[in-house]
Amino acid sequence: MSTARERILEATGELLATKDALAISTRAICDRAKVGMPEIYRQFGDKQGLLTAAADIGFERFLADKRRNPLTDDPVADLRTAWDSHVGFALRNPHLYRLMFTPTGDAKPQAIHEARAILLKAVERCRDAGRLRTTPELAGQTILSANVGVCMMALSFPELFGDPAISGSVRDAVIGKITGDEREDTRIGPATVLAQALVGTLTGSAPLDGAALDRLTGALRGPDAPPSEP
Amino acid sequence: MSTARERILEATGELLATKDALAISTRAICDRAKVGMPEIYRQFGDKQGLLTAAADIGFERFLADKRRNPLTDDPVADLRTAWDSHVGFALRNPHLYRLMFTPTGDAKPQAIHEARAILLKAVERCRDAGRLRTTPELAGQTILSANVGVCMMALSFPELFGDPAISGSVRDAVIGKITGDEREDTRIGPATVLAQALVGTLTGSAPLDGAALDRLTGALRGPDAPPSEP
DNA sequence: CTCTCACGATAACAGCGCTAACACTGCGGA
């Protein structure tokens, strides 16, 4: 038989799968956990404390999800899959996610520091690969803020903001800007690639090469310039 | 003497300035509004209904704030000032903002459609100026999602995410990506401007001009290439 | 005048978070 604390947390997690945190009564938790009412307060002091503890083990699952993603040799691509895994977790556990990232009152889950640290490590891998344009701290905060925003809007207004394309759009904008790694954009196509190469040359990440420049101007003067938009 | 409904909404707004929506009791509202308890239910049916109505008049103030910003001849710059005004409102009215953008239950404020419409108009001005790289709908959803994310993180974790630089970082990333209008980046400087001009030419928003191309290549071959980063 | 209807006051209900008081268990030390 498991301990009382574990049963309470388990019951809370199960109820969070279907109901909002505030719609869960302590009595319902105790019924499901086969525990007397005072047990909650002996273990967690407070309903708030119980919810914070539940948010913390939610973070653990969240980070376990992220750790399952194998690291490739492209740290920027890893950043993008981490983003998608974040969104997936939020959509799979809406109430738990809200509890984790929009806590009520002043008791914040402790584990967000750990989440921030993991994201920081992923960003530092980009920096070590020479693919970061700001400080890792600012990059991590930027990515996480935008990521949470996409999830919260998708959860709060699914009919208006549930479109997965929004996530991709914000993701590529933020990660692209921070790493300087613009994604292929079908509306612009080869032009973006050329511009990227140009920027790379100018910033010194690639040496200024006269032959390359000739090829560039040749391509510019060449055919099939995309038509202007109406 | 004002009507009962107005007094209730006013009292709710005043209490929202200091306390969270869930920490406000109907009795406290009625006391402050000099109204009997049943009046709330006669007017709004529910506490949820009252909060939704309060969120709606919050949206009205929010949009009035935005309308105060005069339109310049640079629609992209207008987009950025709208972003900053959004963040300012959130920081000035934290509890009201949470009520507006993370509603509990399934009663969503109606006025978010209006907010979306206004943002859509601002984005369409960019499109009409030839400065939009996606559909206005996706652009608006992208900007609003990221904007809300920055605010929610700043409100929920001020010590970790309260830095105003985060807002600027996300803002420039998202708006820059969507409008193709990269901001001056001190790490890259003139190179970005040149690359922008190049992209503009290629996408047809500016005619392909041989003389301009010559000037470009001249500038590229010219002096003061920024040093490579360590 | 009477009828109606919006508003005010009072009291009650069930449910909530939370606490006090007490009984029971198992376990190590004297």
Added chain:
DNA sequence: TCCGCAGTGTTAGCGCTGTTATCGTGAGAG
């Protein structure tokens, strides 16, 4: 063996909450 003790279950209760029923008022419409 007995004791103390820490962890756990049981019951009852407090004050507060959202919500509703009931009744009374007073002003305007017919």
